[in-house]
Amino acid sequence: MTRRLLTGNAAAAWGARLAGVDYVPAFPITPQTEIIETLAHWTDTGELDCRLVTLESEHSMATAAGAAAATGVRVFTATSSQGLLYAMEMLYTVAGWRAPFVLVNVSRGLSAPITLEPDHNDILAARDSGFLQIHCATCQEVLDSVLLAFRLAEDQRVRLPVIVNMDGFYLSFTREPVEIPNGDKARGFVGTFESGMQKFRASAPVSQAVVVLGGSPYSYFRYEMHLASLNGLMVYDEVADEFARTCGRRHEAVEVFRTEDAEFVFVMIGSFALKAKDAVDRLRDAGVKIGLVRPRLLRPFPEARLREALLGKKGAAVIDQNISLGKGGVLFTELASALYGQKDAPVLTSFIGGLGGRDLAPEEFYEMAAITRQAAESGQAPPPRLLYTEEELREVRKLQAIAQVERGRLGLEDKTR
Amino acid sequence: MYRLRFHGRGGQGMKTASRLLGTAFFLAGFEVQDAPRYGAERRGAPIFAYVRASRTPINERGIIRRPDLVIVADETLVSIPAAGVLAGITPRTVLLISSREKNAVWRERLNLAGPVLTLPRAAALTDPHELRFIGAACAGAAARLVGVIPRDCLAQAIREELAHLGEAVVARDLDAALGAYDLMEENAGCVTEVPEPSAATYDKPHWIDLPFDGANLAAPDIFTPASSAQVPTGLWRTVRPVIDHDRCHRCAWICSTLCPDSTITVNAEGYPQIDYEHCKGCLICMTSCPAHAIRAVPEEEAAGDEVVGGGD
Numbered sequence: 259m260t261r262r263l264l265t266g267n268a269a270a271a272w273g274a275r276l277a278g279v280d281y282v283p284a285f286p287i288t289p290q291t292e293i294i295e296t297l298a299h300w301t302d303t304g305e306l307d308c309r310l311v312t313l314e315s316e317h318s319m320a321t322a323a324g325a326a327a328a329t330g331v332r333v334f335t336a337t338s339s340q341g342l343l344y345a346m347e348m349l350y351t352v353a354g355w356r357a358p359f360v361l362v363n364v365s366r367g368l369s370a371p372i373t374l375e376p377d378h379n380d381i382l383a384a385r386d387s388g389f390l391q392i393h394c395a396t397c398q399e400v401l402d403s404v405l406l407a408f409r410l411a412e413d414q415r416v417r418l419p420v421i422v423n424m425d426g427f428y429l430s431f432t433r434e435p436v437e438i439p440n441g442d443k444a445r446g447f448v449g450t451f452e453s454g455m456q457k458f459r460a461s462a463p464v465s466q467a468v469v470v471l472g473g474s475p476y477s478y479f480r481y482e483m484h485l486a487s488l489n490g491l492m493v494y495d496e497v498a499d500e501f502a503r504t505c506g507r508r509h510e511a512v513e514v515f516r517t518e519d520a521e522f523v524f525v526m527i528g529s530f531a532l533k534a535k536d537a538v539d540r541l542r543d544a545g546v547k548i549g550l551v552r553p554r555l556l557r558p559f560p561e562a563r564l565r566e567a568l569l570g571k572k573g574a575a576v577i578d579q580n581i582s583l584g585k586g587g588v589l590f591t592e593l594a595s596a597l598y599g600q601k602d603a604p605v606l607t608s609f610i611g612g613l614g615g616r617d618l619a620p621e622e623f624y625e626m627a628a629i630t631r632q633a634a635e636s637g638q639a640p641p642p643r644l645l646y647t648e649e650e651l652r653e654v655r656k657l658q659a660i661a662q663v664e665r666g667r668l669g670l671e672d673k674t675r
Numbered sequence: 676m677y678r679l680r681f682h683g684r685g686g687q688g689m690k691t692a693s694r695l696l697g698t699a700f701f702l703a704g705f706e707v708q709d710a711p712r713y714g715a716e717r718r719g720a721p722i723f724a725y726v727r728a729s730r731t732p733i734n735e736r737g738i739i740r741r742p743d744l745v746i747v748a749d750e751t752l753v754s755i756p757a758a759g760v761l762a763g764i765t766p767r768t769v770l771l772i773s774s775r776e777k778n779a780v781w782r783e784r785l786n787l788a789g790p791v792l793t794l795p796r797a798a799a800l801t802d803p804h805e806l807r808f809i810g811a812a813c814a815g816a817a818a819r820l821v822g823v824i825p826r827d828c829l830a831q832a833i834r835e836e837l838a839h840l841g842e843a844v845v846a847r848d849l850d851a852a853l854g855a856y857d858l859m860e861e862n863a864g865c866v867t868e869v870p871e872p873s874a875a876t877y878d879k880p881h882w883i884d885l886p887f888d889g890a891n892l893a894a895p896d897i898f899t900p901a902s903s904a905q906v907p908t909g910l911w912r913t914v915r916p917v918i919d920h921d922r923c924h925r926c927a928w929i930c931s932t933l934c935p936d937s938t939i940t941v942n943a944e945g946y947p948q949i950d951y952e953h954c955k956g957c958l959i960c961m962t963s964c965p966a967h968a969i970r971a972v973p974e975e976e977a978a979g980d981e982v983v984g985g986g987d
Contacts (some may be wrong), residue, residue: 262701263694263697263698263701263707263709265710275822280780288715369746371893374714408692427710427712427737428736431710431711431712432708432709432710432736433707433708433709433710434707434708434733435706435707479932529736530736532734532735532736533734533735533736533737534733536735537874538733540871540873540874542876543873544873544874544875544876545875546874551919566702585750585761604851608696615737616913617710617737617740619740619880620871620872620874621877621878621879621880622880623880623883624874625877625879625880628716643882644884645880645882645883646882646883646885647880647881647882648881648882648883649881651883651885658892664898664899665898666898667899668898670898671975672949
């Protein structure tokens, strides 16, 4: 094993390389492009024996990925944000084909207004597609999760595609030390793709997308996907165990950090959870019994693990780097449903932060902990809070004032204001 | 933990500088995080890159709010608020500016409580291509200022990170970096790791409840047409193309067509003219001019020179 500095994007490419992928359909988008550039370079130099094809859109890319996986070859692809949404129709479709492959999504906030920086609304838009989802907090996890994802996707009990998610910029462009597993070891762990009946050939046509009417067969096929996804919980634990034995690193479906004697916890996904770890350490130094619970697996939803980690705690601050417009934080909603009616459930507080890459300050973690403690003491959770400061609004007001002047200059004054 | 920030312009090698320093730290036994930060990629626009280095695993992410060391590769950025060069500077932040001016000049200009140092340019920049080694020089200087990176770790970092550019380039970068490393001898180790404030006595964030604003105010619209012309993208230029009319053949359709920003127009006599308000200094005109009538002049030499211009 070699330990070296890699970006999250390079780590994802290493994952695909070590898994020995056969086919990579590609389409560029910031902040993902470095992944396919790296794979293209290795394909050129012969370091990676695979076929890389650039498609004309993400919609075609997802189609090609599903179609290739249906022939029984190992497929890897990557996208981000608008690209994932452009492929959305096909994400649902190829999952329905039960075509297993791995897609890395580099999270980036959705338009409009357009941005390049991360939040999780892109990946959560694919939440119900049938793809399993692994969310990473470090570049090491990105590499390891790609390997885990192939095992998970290709397992006969699952046979669904998997998305490995990392945050744009905070992981995609950030280098940190990553241990690259030995090639033979990694290959031994991932194994070969035993596609069974799934060997689509030009000479032997198979229809993968049948029409079913009347609801009953449709319900059957969709519910089978649901059961397969749920099987992912058990299969994930098996492959994570095996990975720990082979490569020495354990990646639980739900990471828990300093939770054992904790009265309070932060709950969040993605790379900002590392900041929460730092806040936990500092709050512990200040005498606050707090920990962190971080689901890595979001689909299937590791409900039992989360209950195990949270029941008996006094309070949990759920920090969502997403917003379901007209409702609120998605993780908060999901967690509330997992804990509803359970004995000794903690009081949940809801925070929305980090939209479009907006930074979370250490002081904000300390304040969220304080608010959660007060909520637990009073038994009354405050309304959800957007992490947004007076200073930030002042900046926006300044820009709006300039826009208003321009509007006036153009004779577009708004008489209704 | 060390927290360092490099400021420069797209194309000046700030991402590379952060990688050179990051790898040098890593080779010296540190845990490292390094990353560039920019918007839509563009040459000459202000960008920054940062490095964190610690003896223990790093549980921080994203931009550095309170840097221990700020390195500025391009002094013209100091006066551009959007570049954020001085963001989060505290009395103990060391500021290093690559400049021909003396330390005292910058101290007086900036009036900062903390130490201000300059990294002198090795020679007059007669060759604009020398500018591309500024990133390595900045990394070398930073390595010495933190004082925990041995010279051979710096050299090895440069060989590893830049090997793909060939031996000649590696040699020039080694010269630039090690030269700057040696120049900073007097201030070796002046950068100190300062712990973050405790969670027991923190300043409360000033959170507010966002008020509802009507869609006529809260929709992300721009009301002014053709506003991009008002952005002086010429400020992004590090090198300026200058047309020599004595050599120009007036085949102006070549340079004016190939300019990706349409900044070259043709005057009444048929000579091309460059709009320096918007020319970003990509030098495509220079490389495509059949008569070799366009030369490149470093912006800091050309700025203010009345004679240099579009030709009239």
